[in-house]
């Protein structure tokens with residue numbers, strides 16, 4: 001990002017008001033933005049989804065451009081027209097981002113991209129941006145992540161940066177493969193009202209965050225104990241292609257794979273029982289099951 005774009009973002013004042021807050025859990029899937037942000041709203045309708053996750057900017061490649069304000073505005077107005085709320089969306093920053101990378105070049109590009117994607121999310125009227133903490137061979141990685149969050153907070157109003165749980169529990173460099181690891185980052189963030197966590201059921205299963213036999217019953221309780229329910233800003237609901245504690249980030253559709261459907265059901269029900277009002281979105285490989293998966297999650301939450 002050149003200095004002009006950074007300045008343009010830093011001096012931007014014409015943000016829309018945040019979209020309102022919904023008072024229930026919402027359910028959807030990760031959707032493509034290939035057709036533009038407004039297209040997400042159509043995809044939600046056709047899938048009977050009440051939530052959506054999407055990449056704020058094109059996920060592949062570092063090329064960036066200043067957002068087209070007529071397009072973010074059209075999304076915002078579309079949400080108002082359909083009574084969609086900010087906690088029905090979980091924007092996701094590109095996987096490329098690694099703000100604590102050992103490479104200075106990657107760190108610089110990642111910081112810019114996190115800022116840009118937070119800017120876009122806020123232009124859409126949203127309040128949360130999900131990203132992966134990153135990996136670093138250095139114990140200062142945690143400090144770098146927190147510093148990036150603080151930096152974004154200083155420039156973009158309202159935005160909550162949402163750290164995702166990751167599966168790589170056997171890696172010495174990947175950050176975020178336990179609740180304690182995410183808590184370490186949160187502890188270093190100045191404004192704790194604007195940092196949160198996204199629990200991914202596949203990552204936490206493959207990462208061994210909760211015991212295998214009582215996974216769905218214990219996951220939220222452990223999160224509450226180690227971090228706190230108020231820090232939950234979103235959930236990724238995925239089945240697992242790989243075994244418990246495999247350390248591999250490999251998603252499967254909900255009714256298939258190694259993570260029993262019953263455990264996913266228990267986890268969704270625990271969110272409902274806790275009165276949480278967060279977007280729950282599947283990032284599953286086979287889109288043929290999207291409609292059924294959304295309906296299934298809704299049914300669990302109603303029971």
Ligand SMILES: [Zn+2]
Nearest residue numbers: 092131132164
């Ligand atoms: Zn993710």
Ligand SMILES: [Zn+2]
Nearest residue numbers: 164200236283
């Ligand atoms: Zn995820």
